[in-house]
Amino acid sequence: MSTPEPNADDIILSLENVSRYFGNIIALNDITLRLKRGEVHCLLGDNGAGKSTLIKTLAGVYQPSKGTYRVDGKPVHFTSPKDALDLGIATVYQDLALVPLLSVARNFFMGREPQKKLFGLLNVMDLETCASTARDKLAEMGINVRDPHQPIGTMSGGERQCLAIARAIHFGARVLILDEPTAALGVKQSFNVLKLIHKARAKGISVIFITHNVHHAYPIGDSFTLLNRGRSLGTFTKQTISKDEVLDMMAGGAEMQKMIGELEGATI
Numbered sequence: 539m540s541t542p543e544p545n546a547d548d549i550i551l552s553l554e555n556v557s558r559y560f561g562n563i564i565a566l567n568d569i570t571l572r573l574k575r576g577e578v579h580c581l582l583g584d585n586g587a588g589k590s591t592l593i594k595t596l597a598g599v600y601q602p603s604k605g606t607y608r609v610d611g612k613p614v615h616f617t618s619p620k621d622a623l624d625l626g627i628a629t630v631y632q633d634l635a636l637v638p639l640l641s642v643a644r645n646f647f648m649g650r651e652p653q654k655k656l657f658g659l660l661n662v663m664d665l666e667t668c669a670s671t672a673r674d675k676l677a678e679m680g681i682n683v684r685d686p687h688q689p690i691g692t693m694s695g696g697e698r699q700c701l702a703i704a705r706a707i708h709f710g711a712r713v714l715i716l717d718e719p720t721a722a723l724g725v726k727q728s729f730n731v732l733k734l735i736h737k738a739r740a741k742g743i744s745v746i747f748i749t750h751n752v753h754h755a756y757p758i759g760d761s762f763t764l765l766n767r768g769r770s771l772g773t774f775t776k777q778t779i780s781k782d783e784v785l786d787m788m789a790g791g792a793e794m795q796k797m798i799g800e801l802e803g804a805t806i
């Protein structure tokens with residue numbers, strides 16, 4: 539049922555037999571993951587499966603204890619998230635790295651605001667360019683902001699998630715790693731985030747979408763890697779696995795059936 543080997547040139551980023559240890563704890567055990575150019579690759583796993591460790595390894599926060607991390611076919615040894623960003627690998631974490639009291643426009647640029655000269659002498663932030671660029675770039679991604687000067691705290695959770703993704707794309711992401719982007723959202727807002735992922739893929743951006751929600755992953759995903767207790771249960775393309783099979787693997791399949799059987803037989 540596992541997917542055939544993809545062509546090496548089609549792979550933008552890969553982990554080959556990567557393990558990550560924390561003392562005696564094996565957070566990742568011999569993981570192989572290959573992200574194809576322009577695909578949405580869903581990484582699914584329950585609590586403690588190793589998703590955060592994997593994201594942080596891809597993002598340059600952690601180094602693999604074993605194995606090889608490759609970008610564009612070449613081995614990389616990131617020592618910080620900046621190294622990953624320099625190669626266009628951007629991670630949007632659940633906290634989104636937004637400042638609630640700053641405006642939508644300032645949050646969009648966040649330290650990279652364009653400058654202008656005041657009285658031909660002093661360098662100051664060009665807030666009007668910030669506002670118009672933020673409004674235009676967000677509109678391109680289907681997010682309409684009434685007033686880019688409004689504090690970001692006035693936006694909904696889904697809008698803020700979309701802003702963080704649009705910002706990463708504007709600043710040159712080739713690979714977007716999205717850490718549970720729909721976890722805290724309702725149905726409509728999750729749908730908007732999924733639409734944005736679809737738009738990112740249409741722009742040629744490769745996406746790793748981390749989630750434990752198969753219902754969100756399956757409609758948007760091209761391929762799926764399932765993590766369980768630090769191990770990969772395999773990578774499957776949409777053509778090779780059904781949504782029910784993914785759900786079954788996530789739920790632990792036989793393991794879950796055994797627990798249900800025990801519960802049904804228990805006297806409480």
Ligand SMILES: Nc1ncnc2c1ncn2[C@@H]1O[C@H](COP(=O)(O)OP(=O)(O)OP(=O)(O)O)[C@@H](O)[C@H]1O
Pocket residue numbers: 560563564565583584585586587588589590591592
């Ligand atoms: N810095 C660390 N030091 C020690 N153990 C760690 C560290 N980070 C993660 N672990 C352990 O590695 C395993 C995988 O954790 P990880 O946070 O990557 O899983 P996860 O899939 O993101 O879980 P969750 O969905 O609950 O956040 C867990 O057993 C965890 O306790």
